[in-house]
Amino acid sequence: MPQLVVLTGAGISAESGVPTFRDADGLWEGHHVEDVATPEAFERDRPTVQRFYDARRAALAGVAPNPAHQALADLERAVGEDLLVITQNIDDLHERAGSRHVLHMHGELLKALCRTCGGRYAWDGELVSEPGCPGCGVADLRPDVVWFGEMPYELDRIAAALSKADLFVSIGTSGAVYPAAGFVQHALMYGARTLELNLEPSEGSHLFHEARHGRAGDLVPAWVR
Numbered sequence: 001m002p003q004l005v006v007l008t009g010a011g012i013s014a015e016s017g018v019p020t021f022r023d024a025d026g027l028w029e030g031h032h033v034e035d036v037a038t039p040e041a042f043e044r045d046r047p048t049v050q051r052f053y054d055a056r057r058a059a060l061a062g063v064a065p066n067p068a069h070q071a072l073a074d075l076e077r078a079v080g081e082d083l084l085v086i087t088q089n090i091d092d093l094h095e096r097a098g099s100r101h102v103l104h105m106h107g108e109l110l111k112a113l114c115r116t117c118g119g120r121y122a123w124d125g126e127l128v129s130e131p132g133c134p135g136c137g138v139a140d141l142r143p144d145v146v147w148f149g150e151m152p153y154e155l156d157r158i159a160a161a162l163s164k165a166d167l168f169v170s171i172g173t174s175g176a177v178y179p180a181a182g183f184v185q186h187a188l189m190y191g192a193r194t195l196e197l198n199l200e201p202s203e204g205s206h207l208f209h210e211a212r213h214g215r216a217g218d219l220v221p222a223w224v225r
C-alpha cells in the first residue's frame with residue numbers, strides 16, 4: 001500500500017499548455033467547460049460535445065510533460081510503489097513523463113467507453129458516433145470521461161490508499177469538485193500529514209497542515225528534491 005498519495009488537478013498541466021477549468025481562460029468556443037462536460041450536454045448536443053473532446057485530443061498531441069510531471073516520475077523511480085498518483089486529469093502527461101502508478105479518477109481522453117456493453121477502448125481518432133464498438137459492434141461510443149453526476153473511477157482503491165497514507169499532497173487543483181475535494185479530510189482522518197502545492201489557496205487550503213503557493217513547475221521539483 002502506498003505511503004505517499006499525490007492528487008493532481010488541471011494546474012499541474014497548465015504549464016504544458018493544457019487550459020485549466022476554472023481559470024480566466026477556462027472557456028471553449030464561448031461555453032463554460034462545465035456546461036459541455038455533462039451527460040445532459042451529450043444527450044442534448046452530441047456533436048458539440050464530441051468536437052470539444054476531439055479538439056482536446058488533437059491539442060494533447062502537441063503538448064509535453066513539464067517539470068512537475070517529471071519530478072513526480074522521478075519520485076516514483078526513487079520510491080517505487082510507495083507513491084500513488086491519483087489524477088483528476090484526463091490527459092496522459094503523467095504517463096508520458098514516466099509515472100506508472102497513476103489512477104485516472106475522471107477517465108482518460110485517449111479512451112472511448114461503449115454505452116451499450118461498458119467496454120473501454122484505446123482511442124486516438126475522432127470520436128464520431130458512427131464507428132461500432134470493438135466489443136459488441138453497436139455504434140454507441142462516448143468519451144471515457146467522468147462527467148458531473150457520474151461516479152468517478154477507482155474510488156475503492158483510492159479510499160484504501162488514503163486510509164494508509166503517511167503523506168497526502170494535493171497539486172494544482174481548485175478543490176471545487178467532489179469527491180476529490182474531500183480526499184484531504186479523508187487522509188487527515190486517518191492520520192496523514194497533508195500538503196497543498198497550488199498557484200493560489202484552493203477552496204480547502206485551510207485543511208492542509210502546510211500550503212505552498214506558486215507554479216507547479218517550480219514547487220513540485222523543489223518539494224521532490
Ligand code: BJW
Pocket residue numbers: 008009010011012014015020021022023026034037088089090106145146147148149150151152155171172173174175176177178179197198199200202214215216217
Ligand atoms: C496552478 C497552475 C500552475 C493553475 N501551477 N497550480 C454540492 C456539494 C458537494 C458536491 C456536489 C454538489 N453538487 C454536485 C456535487 C457533486 C459534483 C460536484 O463536486 N460538483 C461541484 C461543482 C460542487 N461531483 C460529481 O458529480 C462527481 N461525481 C459524484 O459526486 O458522484 C457521486 C458520488 C457519491 C459519493 C461518493 C463519490 C461519488 C463527478 C465529478 C466529475 C468532474 N468531471 C470533470 C470533467 C472531466 C472530463 C473532462 O476533463 O472534460 O473533471 S469537471 C472538471 O473539474 C474536471 C476536473 O478533473 C475537475 C476538477 O478541476 P481541477 O482539476 O481542480 O481544475 P480547476 O480549473 O478547477 O483548478 C485548477 C487549479 O490549478 C486552480 O486552483 C489554479 O489556481 C491552479 N493552477 N495554474 C499550480 N501553473
